[in-house]
Amino acid sequence: MWRRLAQILAVLLCILGWGFVGCTLAMDHWRVAQLGGQGGSSVVVTASYWSNLWKDCYEDSTALVNCIDLGVLWSVKSYIQAVRGLLMIGLCLGLIGTVLAFFGMECTNIGGAQRSKDRMLITASAFHLVGCLSDMAGYCLYINRVAVAFLHAKADASKMSYEIGPPLYLGLVGGFLIFLGATVQCASVCSVSHPKSRHPMVLFICERGEERDIPRGRKHICGPSKTSKVSRSIFPYQMVSVVTV
Incomplete structure (x- = not known):
């Protein structure tokens, strides 16, 4: 009974993390820069710049937003293209892992014998782990570029200083959930395939x-x-x- 509950929990965690990663692709404010200063006792922000994987935008104090779409292939920066590719690879691998997990769960009537279902669960865990590594690599690459730009802005006042936006935090949480779900899924199989050793x-x-x-x-x-x-x-x-x- 505990094995079925562990497998269901693992699949739910992987699906939730996969959904978080997918949402970050469409979210704005991957990096944010605000222009303005303090006036009297309140902070006055005259304008803000924000970017995601698809466009760069400028928002003034009247909430008017002007955006420039980024290029799809060759006209975009190389690290942006790398982040897009890593996240999409992670989503594809996560989708394959989720399908295999449904076939390999003990509570489903598809997938064949128990040994075959266990192999499917192990394969699904491997797909989830590789997809999680791909997602985390994409987020870390983007965070690294934002941090480098922030340090350069501190050294040169003429450059704009960007900060990390909410989608990156959501994506990191999603990657952690996928890793946790894949670990629980693999443990539920290994605990049965390799029971405690006894004297033969x-x-x-x-x-x-x-x-x-x-x-x-x-x-x-x-x-x-x-x-x-x-x-x-x-x-x-x-x-x-x-x-x-």
Whole structure:
């Protein structure tokens, strides 16, 4: 029962994280820069710049937004294109992993035998982990570029200083949820495929055809056969067999 609950929880975590990552592709304010200063006792912001993976925008104090669409392939910056590719690869791998997880869950009637379903779950966990690494690599690359621009702006006042926006935090949370779900999913399979080790039993043939199971690595003493009373009287001092495996 606990195995089914763990698998359901793992799939829900992966789907939730996958949804967070997908939402960040369409969200604005990946990086934000505000222009203005303090006037009296309140902060007066005259304008703000923000960007995402698809456009750069300028918003003035009257909430009027003017945007410039970024290029699709060659006219866009290389790191923007790399982030797009990494996130899309992560989403595709996560989708494949989710489908395999549905086929491999114990509570579903599809997927074949239990061994085949366990293999599907392991494969789904691998797809989720690789997709999570791809997503995290894309977010870290973008954060690195924003941090570099921020440090350059601190050194040169003529350059604009950008800050990290909410989509990046949401994407990092989504990546963590995918990693957690894939780990729980893999653990639910490994705990059954590799149970706690016990002393294996080996077949031990005693004298006079007696068969007994003994733990490996222990000593076993076989006495004389109980089927014949004559043998007890004839061999009262029969040596016992001591076997160590």
